[in-house]
Amino acid sequence: MAGLRLEGLHKSFGAIEILKGVDLALADGEMLVIVGASGCGKSTLLRLVAGLETPTAGRILIDGRDVTGLDPSARDIAMVFQNYALYPHMSVFDNMAYGLKIRGLPRAAIRAKVDEASALLGLEALLERKPRQLSGGQRQRVAMGRAIVRDPKLFLFDEPLSNLDAKLRVQMRGEIRRLQRRLKVTSLYVTHDQVEAMTLGDRLLVMHQGVPVQLATPTEVFEYPADTYVAGFIGSPAMNLLPGVLGRNGTAVTVAGTEIALAPSRFAAPDGHAVILGIRPEHVVLDPSGMSWPVEIVELLGSEMLVHARRGGEASLTIKIVHGPAMSDVIRVSFPSEHVHLFDQATGLRLTPAGSGVPPS
């Protein structure tokens, strides 16, 4: 097993720059999840690591060895594709054995490895079937098996679960995590699904339009989003982002004409600075003496409800409450200051708590 390093990776297709400089280091056995909206360049990044595309600039090192110019066949990696990419004319056994045969392993060794992998994945009874005779979940397992049998240095997953139905997705998610922990293979996992990202990764890399915007543990990403993009992308329903102006020595923000008090000196920015106040829907509390918001829509989600409110046209607010009182036309809420995030309105970057020593970059 081995680590992975990406150094200043750029990729352009023609005049369009898709990846604008990605630096990344994965420790041996780590699982890193890359998450971002569709089209942000996740697959492109994975294909660069696999060797299916050539970077415009930058280096890729697997296990300390520079593989940037190498063919995929020489990189000793395995990849699980979104559409599985099983060989349709081969049986499940042959699909898994293909890579081993190419390496010239003796028959008995191939048999042993395929048997071991298929036992791990519960595929023993399906070895003679063709891919078209399998269900989506089974195909997914075969694709995993094909990756496992080769004992690669690196696993690459490109949205491997997005073709499965919701229930199977949750089950396979758990299985992938279990397998990865057990086999301790360094893994790069790409998804646009934030729940998958939060549950699977040791660390998370959030990408936005070809730029990595935050690399941290899932908890950190959730609790301290680096900018408004991450804040809006991670968490469901999305964090409320309200434009406002900082005042009173950084202890208050004025949003839609109402001043909201913050814990003293938490944010490093001059008064009068245009900011964005962020608060998650589940952190907003009902408060009879709080700010009043005209209600637009109420959505019932079983035990919880979502209230969408709008004030003065531009500011909209979503609130998640467990057991609502009879809904009036106006709700009064307050924003507990320990849950308030502040971002710079011009750059979108997080305004770090004052005194933490880290200047807002």
Added chain:
Amino acid sequence: MERRTLFPGRLLPALLILPQLLLTFVFFLWPAAQAIWSSAMREDAFGTSTEFVGLDNFADLFADPLYLASIGRTALFCACVTALSMGAALLLAVLADGEIRGRAFYRTMLIWPYAVAPAMAAVLWVLMFHPQIGLVGAWLNRIGIVWDYKLDGTQAMALVILAAAWKQISYNFIFFLAGLQAIPKTIVEAARIDGSRGVHRFRTIVLPLLMPTVYFLLVVNLVYAAFDTFATIYAVNGGGPAQSTQTLVLKVYLDGVVNANIGSSSAQSVVLMAGVIVLCALQFRFLGRKAVT
């Protein structure tokens, strides 16, 4: 989405397919019936009287060593044309499928031969391989290889095979290219990641997935070589020298039109018709196989 238009009544639908039916009748059914009819007749040497002879023409045909030789020759011709044109087309399609500079231009050029009329194509080949004035033919003679397709039967056969195969490469190329592009990219990529390279990857992944196209083209090419190369061969050297390039289709024409042996020529036509029917049946079966992979 599928759109279906239903026409009311019987008269209008009948009227709409009438032109096609008429064409089929005038150019196919009627001549076919006439061929079957005259295959059972024999004219006397002066063409003044005909008599009904049943299957005698067929019996004579299969007892005629010249006819049997022509069958063998046609089989050889078909096999060579099919192998050559499919092989060359597959190679070109594999090259054109890759990431190469100016491939749109390259692909267009490859499709052009299909638009050239068969007789023109034949003239082109004759001009190239003419023993005295042909670029290639004269060169062969200059470097000491005695080349004259008008005297040497084997050379004549080689030339018509070349000309006929060249004409069909474009068609095969289009189908092979489409077949290659229909193979999901990720399957080939998965094989690359599995460590598979070059010829091995082509043999174990690409070719098996291309088999439906191969089957289809095999039948189409056999049909083409057997029945659709008349113009090419006739324009090169009219089936000569001697009968060295006289395939079955040429023989029908030469015996019937040139030598005016209508009875035998008609019997040969009927045999060819049977051949076409068999090949068409095969083709439908192979087309049905497409859904397998």
